[in-house]
Amino acid sequence: MTQEELFKKLVAHCKEYGFVFPSSEIYDGLAAVYDYGQNGVELKNNIKRYWWDSMVRLHENIVGLDAAIFMHPRIWEASGHLSAFNDPLIDNKDSKKRYRADVLIEDWIAKQDDKIQKEIDKAKKRFGETFDETKYRQTSPRVLEIAAKRDEIHTRFAAEMNASNLEGLRQIIVDCEIVCPISGTRNWTEVRQFNLMFSTQIGSLAEGANTVYLRPETAQGIFVNFLNVQKTGRMKLPFGIAQIGKAFRNEIVARQFIFRMREFEQMEMQFFVRPGEEMKWWNAWKQTRMAWHRALGFGDENYRFHDHEKLAHYANAATDIEYNFPFGFKEVEGIHSRTDFDLSSHQKFSGKKLQYFDPETGESYVPYVVETSIGVDRMFLQVMSAAYCEEALEGGDSRVVLRIPATLAPIKVAVMPLVKKDGLPEVAQQIMDDLKFDYNVTYDEKDSIGKRYRRQDAVGTPFCVTIDHQTLEDQTVTVRHRDTMAQERVAINALHAMVEEAVSFRKLFKTLDL
């Protein structure tokens, strides 16, 4: 089976077993938006808990936050999102290259000056000493023609950049006969505005609508609350603020299932440090985060760092943790040293001092920030990719099993009476009632026991508990293990401890060495 086939099967499995559904499916779906089903939401919640507890509970100097999705629009000016992601784009259909329409036109305008200069150089050669450049500029029909056209385009360009529709920009590109540098053709698409951020209106139109944006990252909610948390929590540097929440990006191309969605969820932790200590902490968090991933046991060889060579405007060091997905090594988490860019920028735009008084040095300064940012949905896909397994069994049988770590498994225990009579369902119900307060458990009495085991394998349930006639005599049950398919006899009153041992985060956390 190729990796591509594996991925297709995984996507189908996610739908068939209630992990992930296409959004609005009965209305033909909505591109790059997905819903999590009854098993998906459990897995997703468990992933979030694994992250949250490892960050907030296990670090005394990290606290949580839940900021609103809507924020003051000026925040996106300060963060750079408004200016950096608002470009008119055009594609050449032959080379399939994408350009900024405004840059194409600006380049063309600049080229006209080159053309004029060439005319002047030519004339200079012809007339020698007697050449009067100023006069030539004002009189040469050729130069005047080029200049006039240039100025006309320049004026049109300025007007069109402020126009509400982009057709005018395209018309300039057509009129100027601008060609694609790669293909050399003028086979252009429409000009489209690339807006990274979704926008909407807050307040009624009557009282003067204000444009607000759906946040494209959760980080800014942490930065603007830096002082609130630092002061009310009496936090001392270095300390961190962690947040889990939705973010929205209007990607031009969003694909590969839940890997790149327009609405997605991030788990971010911004760690505030003394200026100059950021590289130390950046390296420390790289190791800590990698250990968190590897603790799940999906194989160390399936992870790698990818250091960024081209850094974003706010960063002085950046790396990704990449996982070996069926479609290749792809980013799951980013660890960025964001310098003091964000806090300084908010200080400037808001006019409020965002500084920390360091009692040790007696100085006030804007802290530096090291960010760890992981996509919940990518993590979900990572777990599913790693867990999905088609297994050949003795006797020519096969099974599909999700080897999800027990800690993350959506259902921890399936309770099933061997037969649905003789009081066995009643005992099963008692066991359910005992476990359900602590674990997500399910009940199944339909079909043969083997069939029921396979159903649980397909959703990754680590334990199946079977009640039989012997149970009525000695209060023991059969526990069937997902990965080994091995069975053992366990006393009913030992079940809770057995499950706890397997699904508790405790063991996992102890390996993290925080």
Add this chain to the structure above:
RNA sequence: GCGGGAGUAGCUCAGUGGUAGAGCAUCAGCUUCCCAAGCUGAGGGUCGCGGGUUCGACCCCCGUCUCCCGCUCCA
């Protein structure tokens, strides 16, 4: 966004210009079984959506939506 492929039951897929099929799955009953395959019955699809051609379209044509692959993009 461009190019290529696909869309029929929950899943995997047949199908023909003349009123929609199979296997699995689901549900009810029987069977009482420790690794999916026993028996009986039932439910479920305006064939992605819209338009056109035709006496008649799941089938032919156009548009559109969604998914997959490649390119492109990616804070």
